[in-house]
Amino acid sequence: MIGRIRGVLAEKQAPEILVDVNGVGYELLVPMTTLYQLPGIGAEVSLHTHFAVSETAQTLYGFYAAKERTLFRTLIKVSGVGPKMALAILSGMEADQLVQCVMQDNVSALVKVPGVGRKTAERLIVELRDKLSQWELTASPLAALEAASAPQSNKSSSSDMVAEAESALVALGYKPTEASKLVTGVLKDKTVERSEDLIRLALRSLAPA
Incomplete structure (x- = not known):
């Protein structure tokens, strides 16, 4: 099993990245x-990784923090939750937000994730409550990023940014019409210069407060 990978970030096209490790x-x-x-x-x-093997694919998942990988592995043990759904859940909310949803029986927040119906959300809460009861909540790293979200040099053109954001949302399981609606909703109220920020804000609009 591949548990960690360190190399040069060669490509970044949400939700997929390419890491060059000594030419591979x-x-x-x-x-x-x-x-x-x-x-x-x-x-x-440097990323913590989880290697998933199925009948049709071998996929490597990467996580910035070890606790994100731990939560991912906990999620895929829940009946009816596969790696794709777990990835979508962790994309739509931070680890601590998910734990709070589970502990507060917040079904309505979970059903906003593509592919998660009410029964799946209720099963997530029932099966995860005990496993996450000792989870230590920490300060949000994304909140710090938002506070310092100054324009950066890799900003995209408007049309490319929208296309990249919608493509990433579709890859996470949202329908094209839903992805377009989320992106349009963000751009109606905010000025965004990077596709990553646009994706983040679109997902944040669905996340629990």
Whole structure:
């Protein structure tokens, strides 16, 4: 099993990234919460990983923090929750937010995740409550990023940014019409210069307060 990977961030197209390790490129799927914390292209990156093997694919998942991987592994043990759904859940809310949803029986927040119906949300709460009861809540790293979200040099053109954001949301399980609606809703009220920020804000609009 591949448990950790360190190399140069070669490509970043949400939710997939490419890490160059001594000339070998490893493709990883990462939750949006990890993507927001990655450095720029060409910088060194170190990620905790989970290697998933199915009948049709072998997929490497990457996580910025060890506790994100722990939560991912806990999620995929829940009946009816596969890696794709777990990735979507961790993209739509931070680890601590998910724990709070479970402990507060917040079904309405969970059903906003694509593929999570009411029965699945209720099963998540029932099966995770005891497992997450000792989870230690920490200060949100994304809140700090938002506070310092000054424009950066890798801003996208408006049309490319919208296309990238909608493509990433579709890859996470949202229908094209839903993705378009989320992106449009963000751009109606905010000025955004990077696709990553647009994705984050679109997902944040669905996350629990």
